[in-house]
Amino acid sequence: MKAGALFDVSGRVALVTGASSGLGLHFAELLAENGASIALVARRADRLSALAATLAKAGGRALAVPADVCDRAAMGRAFDSVERAFGVADILINNAGVVHAHRILDLPEEEWRRVLGTNLDAVFFCAQEAARRMIAAGKTGTIVNIASVAGFGATKGVAAYSVAKAGVVAVTKSLALELAGKGIRVNGIAPGWIVTDLNRDYLASERGAALLREIPLGRFGEERDLDGALLLLVSDAGRYMTGATIVADGGQLIALRG
Secondary structure, X not given: OOHHHHOOOOOOEEEEEOOOOHHHHHHHHHHHHOOOEEEEEEOXXXXXXXXXXXXXXXXXXXXXXXXXXXXXXXXXXXXXXXXXXXXXXXXXXXXXXXXXXXXXXXXXXXXXXXXXXXXXXXHHHHHHHHHHHHHHOOOOEEEEEEOOHHHHOOOOOEHHHHHXXXXXXXXXHHHHHHHHHHOEEEEEEEEOOEOOXXXXXXXXXXXXXXXXXXXXXXXXXXHHHHXXXXXXXXXXXXXXXXXXXXXXXXXXXXXXHO
């Protein structure tokens, strides 16, 4: 089979969380370019509408669905909207996430819960909702959870983020184990430092230069560096993969572990 056909997702319906900017926006564009109908989910309705219009202008099918991933009722309505427009979502990209910068002794409880709620709880409950609907419709599908290399270690100042992302790696395995018999594959991607509009200035700073020295490939990642991993996991190219988390970090983890 030719590579184009192997990675094709034409006729599929993808719901992407955190789709208003950064990696979520990029993933939505990538899946649309490869044939999927896209449901764009995030809190910023204006950005979602603009992206949906851009994708439609390029010949894609896109729906803006404003919702907070931490609001389970709102997400239920979001899935309902997708089904009315395109049918049951058979691809879920759990991408929405937040960061923080607090040392352990200064980390407020509400911030801990905000980070865990968005980065871990919402991942589980969105996956649960998507899986229930696939099963009820008699469909197979794929779920991709966006983790981080931070989930494989510890860095000062981001304890809640690291714990949440470690949880994403673990919950990916648990979901994969229990959903495999239903024809639903669940995998993850753990990016390293990927340059986006949110961190561009930080990575260009002196602190960024120090981080760069820890990456064997000698550069920060670009959004397109995750394209292959994402398309592999959602398409027939990865049809025998489930429970895996692909690390895409330029070799950062192997350098730290030795």
